[in-house]
Amino acid sequence: MLKIKDLHASIDDKEILKGINLEVKAGEVHAIMGPNGSGKSTLSAVIAGKEEFEVTQGSVELDGDDLDEVAPEERAHKGVFLSFQYPVEIPGVSVTNFIKTAINESRKARGLEEMPANEMLKMIREKSELLDIDRKFLSRSLNEGFSGGEKKRNEIFQMAMLEPKLAILDETDSGLDIDALRIVANGVNKLKSKDNAVIVITHYQRLLEYIVPDFVHVLHNGKIVKSGGKELALELEEKGYDWIKNEAVV
Amino acid sequence: MAYTEEELKKELETKEYEYGFYTDIESDTLPVGLNEEIIIAISKKKEEPDWMTAWRLEAFKHWKEMEEPDWANVHYKKPDFQAISYYSAPNKKPKYNSLDEVDPELLETFKKLGISVDEQKKLAGVAVDIVMDSVSVATTFKKTLAEKGIIFCSISEAIKEHPELVKKYIGTVVPQRDNFYAALNSAVFSDGSFCYIPKGVRCPMELSTYFRINQAGTGQFERTLVIADEGSYVSYLEGCTAPSRDENQLHAAVVELIALDDAEIKYSTVQNWFPGDKEGKGGVFNFVTKRGLCEKNAKISWTQVETGSAVTWKYPSCVLKGDNSIGEFYSIAVTNNFQQADTGTKMVHLGKNTRSTIISKGISAGKSQNSYRGLVQVNSRAENARNFSQCDSLLMGNECGAHTFPYIEAKNKSAQIEHEATTSKIGEDQIFYCNQRGIDTEKAIALIVNGFSKEVLNKLPMEFAVEAQKLLEISLEGSVG
Ligand SMILES: Nc1ncnc2c1ncn2[C@@H]1O[C@H](COP(=O)(O)OP(=O)(O)OP(=O)(O)O)[C@@H](O)[C@H]1O
């Protein structure tokens, strides 16, 4: 589904991604871990098409198509979803209005009619129940005054509504309390199928107990320096990153 | 590159005026220039009584001694008042009973504007009094209104048929000598609307007028007078668009609202006059005096969405004369390219326990300048007056400006006055967030702007809010994709 080859990306002439290779197939869950500032969020932004970052080398392919010239909204229409580490506020725009616009824009791009209101309502009801979201919450301005955990839950609600092919969850677990973590993780698992894929960026093994990864990658200084199975996450939790950093230097 | 300031700027500049066309309807126009003879001629053409002619001449006398104000934060070439023709009326004057009788070209004009009269008539409870180049050419729903004793007609008609009402109230809120433009208007006003709601009557529909400037070189001097008698209620809508023109078009309207004891007037405006091309040429000069007077327990709300005009100078105000009266001002002003707007409001608290609310949303793009100017005045006798003001500015790009000038004059110690102001910018992060959810940049800007303006949009009647939203999008969106 997603094929990243020798990806280099920089901002203001500062290289941040320094040759990333990653392949994600349908039905898989990949976890990306790594120290602060190693480039995890940058990688997810580049996949989503944030144009501030300049891709200087390598490529990102989705279902065999090079995404280089593809605008961020078109990537979204192709099924790429990013749950932001720091979701932005849009004052005066309700969660419902925002998600309705997002869904209908994607449908329009696919040549479909707008989703009928009753269908939309039904879907909103289902997904908000799945994620245990209070309906009152949906009429509030997007992310404005939301607590850290509420923001993250709202990201996953949007993911549930948009049913993406490839979901990238950038530290969705940080800020969630223990119950919320379980609810959100269960939600993600329910949405998982053999046709879609998830990339989970996290610092903690805990989330991976719920969303069990097929592969774990360690990003350090703009490169994937180690990949393994889910047991790698446990090892990292125990030993930290130093041993890998040292290994990488060698 | 990302959606940079540069690109945002460029995109905003590429929006051409959508309604730039000109309807060719034969007109009956007076020669250019302004003197007593012209004023007498206007009055005669309109078959006015002598007292009206005298009133106009008195205004002219004041005007000659006045100077055009220059304290506003706007810069423009002063109009040559002698180069303007002060009267132009469509040739085919008769009133129509049905749409079939209306000039098809006029109907075509409304179609282009997306405001088909047909549709309007069907729309629940909207009576449309269309002011086309100074003379009302169609009035609908008159009968329903008449049954309730409501008078809704052109001001010319009112002068003839309800002289006692006009004579009693005209100039009581905006006197002839109030300011330069008001004096000019009083001398030469061509037409406008008149509305009277009798005691205790709730007007069953939104009264609505579409203004349109249509004759090359003709200034438009509308005069509107709305009187809500004791305990009555009316919601009044005013909306306008104008065709593109090379020379500047002057517009100096006067609107007077009178809310007697326990009455309420809601006055909503959507204004979309030609703002000038992207070099800043052409465009309408809009110098408007709007003021309402509240008697005891009365309430007046001004709601406006301003997207047009090259230069706007406009301060809908409330004089809270009666005890417990309420004044409200909700405004969205959008400026783009080289537009200049100096708008705001004046709340004059004279009575006890008077309250006022001001919510102003300014959106600036391109090289435009958007100023809010507000005055809250509390008289020494106005015990327990309260005001809340909130002025928010949204900037797009680095070349535009937003300015806030809040003035407060409180002569009574019990006054409670609160003022809040914010300035924000549409961020690349907000746009990327929308993009990531499949919303393109154009739509994203519309969404963000609508969100920013929501508190004011919510104050508009439903149909009007939809139109206003469309206007906001039109005036800010570019041709992305
Ligand atoms: N807009 C930017 N301008 C300059 N430097 C940037 C920008 N965005 C990211 N960087 C830098 O790129 C590096 C990688 O940042 P990134 O956010 O991708 O790290 P991360 O792995 O997600 O870290 P964390 O675990 O703290 O979220 C950091 O050194 C950061 O300062």
Ligand SMILES: [Mg+2]
């Ligand atoms: Mg990060």
